[in-house]
Amino acid sequence: MESYLKENFDVEPKNPTEEALKKWRSAVWLVKNPRRRFRMVADLAKRAAAEKKRRKIQEKIRIALYVQKAALQFIDAANRTEHKVSEEVAQAGYDIEPDDLAYIVRSHNNKTYDFHGGLQGLARKIKVSLRDGVLSSDISKRQQIFGFNRFVEKPPRALWMFVWDALQDLTLIILMVCAVISVGVGIATEGWPKGMYDGLGIILCIALVVVVTAVSDYKQSLQFKDLDKEKKNIIIQVTRDGSRKKVSIYDLVVGDIVHLSIGDQVPADGIFIDGYSLSIDESSLSGESEPVNIDKKRPFLLSGTKVQDGSGKMLVTSVGMKTEWGRLMVTLSEGGDDETPLQVKLNGVATIIGKIGLAFAILTFLVLTARFVIMKFLNDEMGMWYMSDGLELLNYFAIAVTILVVAVPEGLPLAVTLSLAFAMKKLMNDRALVRHLSACETMGSATCICTDKTGTLTTNHMVVTRLWAAGENKDIRSKEKLKSSISEKVLTVLLQSVFLNTNSEIVKDESGKTNIIGSPTETALLEFGLLFQSNYTAESKNVKIIKVEPFNSVKKKMSVLVALPGGKLRAFCKGASEIILSLCDKIITDDGEIMEISDKQRKAITDVINGFACDALRTICLAFRDLDTGSSSDNIPETNYTIIAVVGIKDPVRPGVKEAVKTCLDAGIIVRMVTGDNINTAKAIARECGILTADGLAIEGPVFREKSVDQLKDIIPRLQVMARSLPLDKHKLVTLLRNEFKDVVAVTGDGTNDAPALHEADIGLVMGIAGTEVAKENADVVIMDDNFKTIVYVARWGRSVYINIQKFVQFQLTVNVVALMTNFVSACTSGSAPLTAVQLLWVNMIMDTLGALALATEPPHDGLMKRPPIGREVNFITKVMWRNIVGQSVYQLVILGLLQFDGKRVLKINGPDSTAILNTLIFNTFVFCQVFNEINSRDMEKINVLRGMFDSWVFMLVMICTVTFQIIIVELLGTFASTVPLSWDLWFASVLLGSLSMPVGAILKCIPVDSSTSHGIKQHDGYEPLARGPDMA
Secondary structure: OHHHHHHHOOOOOOOOOHHHHHHHHHHOOOOOOHHHHOOOOOOHHHHHHHHHHHHHHHHHHHHHHHHOOHHHHHHHHHHOOOOOOOHHHHHHOOOOOHHHHHHHHHOOOHHHHHHOOHHHHHHHHOOOEOOOEEOHHHHHHHHHHHOOOOOOOOOOOOHHHHHHHHOOOHHHHHHHHHHHHHHHHHHHHHOOOHHHHHHHHHHHHHHHHHHHHHHHHHHHHHHHHHHHHHHHOOEEEEEEOOEEEEEEHHHOOOOOEEEEOOOOEOOOEEEEEEEEEEEEEOHHHHOOOOOEEOOOOOOEEOOOOEEEEEEEEEEEEEOHHHOHHHHHHHHHOOOOOOOOHHHHHHHHHHHHHHHHHHHHHHHHHHHHHHHHHHHHHHOOOOOOOOHHHHHHHHHHHHHHHHHHHHHOOOHHHHHHHHHHHHHHHHHHHOOEEEOOHHHHHHHHHOOEEEEOOOOOOEOOOOEEEEEEEOOEEEOOOOHHHHHHHOOHHHHHHHHHHHHHOOOOEEEEOOOOOEEEEOOHHHHHHHHHHHOOOOOHHHHHHOOEEEEEEOOOOOOOEEEEEEEOOOOOEEEEEEEEHHHHHHHEEEEEOOOOOEEEOOHHHHHHHHHHHHHHHHOOEEEEEEEEEEEOOOOOOOOOOOOOEEEEEEEEEEOOEOOOHHHHHHHHHHOOOEEEEEOOOOHHHHHHHHHHHOOOOOOOEEEEHHHHHHOOHHHHHHHHHHEEEEEOOOHHHHHHHHHHHHHOOOOOEEEEEOOHHHHHHHHHOOEEEEEOOOOOHHHHHOOOEEEOOOOHHHHHHHHHHHHHHHHHHHHHHHHHHHHHHHHHHHHHHHHHHHOOOOOOHHHHHHHHHHHHHHHHHHHOOOOOOHHHHHOOOEOOOOOOOOHHHHHHHHHHHHHHHHHHHHHHHHHHHHOOOOOOOHHHHHHHHHHHHHHHHHHHHHHHOOOOOOOOOOOOHHHOHHHHHHHHHHHHHHHHHHHOOHHHHOOOOOOHHHHHHHHHHHHOHHHHHHHHHOOOOOOOOOOOOOOEOOOOOOOOOHHHO
16 A cells, blocks of 8 residues: 555655646546545646736736836826826825826836826825824725725635535435435335435435535634635834834735835835835746846835845835735635645545445445345246335445445545644644645654754843953943943944944834834844933934945845044944954054054954853944045945944843753754854853753854765764854755755744745744744744744644544544445345445544544644654554554454344344344444544554543544434434434443453554564654663753
């Protein structure tokens, strides 16, 4: 079976090839209900059509953006007159139509833009202040006139549509036809109402199956809808009511002033207000990879594009479906997401079992029909055929079809969807947003996590705790002492460096309280600066900022060029301490004089940096350089700076991280820290977290880069910390771990430059708070609280999903084997099937929808993280599972066989209805065998299967419902279900025989099973505990 599955039903978790997707689809055979079974499978034809449509729209946009149609614009501008605004727009107080406003940006029409008065003119016409933004009281009015920032989406499917999908099951349709014929023939032969009971029983049972299936599918769809909405929700920074705020992209309105920085997605169409070195990637819209520089001459910004470099502010001019991105978004979701490897694999399992089931169904029908014909022949009745004979043959056909219903496990692939939906919802509560379904599965196999330091292992709440300035360490515990120890000249330059060289903003909220909006490092520096100068804005207004080079993870520095009040040009630079120090050749002394740095001073500063870093502090170096006034160039210099200060910033380790790292190590997951920070800081934090051990290796990015692949193969097994790394170093490490060491790698990231590593990794984990939109688009899971502990929760749920599906498969295969063999053997020997069509439909619901609910939604337990990861190439149906399936099947078949052939004598069942009582007893015992086997399946290796059972309310509810309805079927619905009420003794016997499957299961679990693979490598299949103890620490 496994070789067949690997050959035909094997797809990659990320970016599977079109060929692999088509291959497994063509291998699927005997699908009872394609609409339901493939509902969560990508529609390749629809996807191809959507891609074609998307390319057409992109080409149209490209022509509009890059060809420009200059002549047409010229004619358009010459003929343009002031459009009269509609009464509705005029009454709202606006002087421009929404469509005219949208046209300006969409067409990139400078002539029309100038015609309306440029930026200031448009701001006047839409009644907004470019300084204070829109008023909160105007938002609903703006949404009414200019529209909402939402795209047209398919309406959610109603419950009746899921009912209709469930009714598309071919076998159920055949059974319904049989039932209707049975009712007609039955009434004709046996009269009303007795003749209709058999057929009506099948119809009622089909109705119950359809309703339960539809409700389960409908609830799943609602969960995915909520998750999808959360995935698309982006938090935007805007200026409203004169202050800077964070709002949802859905709440953005025309007139909003939006703040943009590297990695952001432009949330709507708009006009550039001001900014520095703003570069936009428009490839998502136009397909062109060249970035576009935005300035006053080319001020148009399009929704859906990405900020590649720089920062800026924009005025929103159109939202939602009035943007080109809105039209394109409609096509983006067409065709659905790729199916997960487990979904594909279980489609393969369902195909194999379906073929076997079809063979048994046909054989059962042939055997029953042959026996019937032979009996007629022996009784010399071949020439006499009655309506009752037709009804008997129809009943045989219905039993064969029902065997097929039970045999084809449509619920297997859908159980994966159910389990994933449940896991994703629970992970949302644990602050993890799963963007791609397959990540949930793959995380269960993770063998290595490459994690960032700042904000993931640490709290990201930074405070300046140490300062070196003007050649000496300063005591910053006392504000007065600090002020007295720094001269006025040095303090002025220091504060200029803090307040002018920043991309953060100090704002006041409605209550007048000062808030800082920006990165934690910037916030710490600005809070430090505010200790000395609370009215920094007054001085900043007199300074003209000429050019800004924002911080990026490659240069590891941020620079700014400013014109001071006297006209003097000054450049400021800050960033990674050793990098900034290498750019400096001068130092500012305590009295404000500038002098050359001696080698002794440079060594002393390096010692200060290392001292701060060894105390687990993040070190930032501040420097400046005065330029000649006559310099015409606005380029920021790269050398000859004067060092001002080295700042030590404390970023404490998050509570619980050390325990989370230990949990990972216990689970066989290696944790590696990959950071851009100083190596001494990284080592100190890594030791505190339990990542760096005595025999572990810490290395710097530049050293890692210089090594050959062969050298890296020797280094990587011991590598635990990589400091001063570039995003390309992270990408190289991930690639080597996956390709050379065959690791399943999870990697964290937050910046735009982390996108390649996130895309390359098996599981890309992006930070929800610090992460950019570009990084999030390339990630599989968003860690919404930026906490390493949350990553461990994702790993737990990943393992839980995989093992839950294994438990469900084990349970379902056992039911399949027993139901098929019982009916087939009975048909061959006695000429009748002990389990009727109605009873088999009920059994099908127990093992399909209800079984999936019970077993596929079990929450994870701590034991999951005390086992090695699930191997890449491990067999899905393991030897442990086969042991349990075969053992339980043999036990149940023996019990049911004894009841079938010798039950009347053993249990002393006599009387005219003894056969009906025995068949009811067999049915009841069979169902209780499944109930107790479902409990058995909660743990495939441990004997104690009751642990945590009462904590799983879904499991308990399914058990209670199954038992309750079984009692109702036997005692009250006998007319429809072909059952008769049982005595207390027979009820006790049924439950006792069913419950014996639990001690049988315990005995089976004592039988040792070799779980090694054919390659001779000991790989985990879900059950073997890791070696533990001091020697393994």
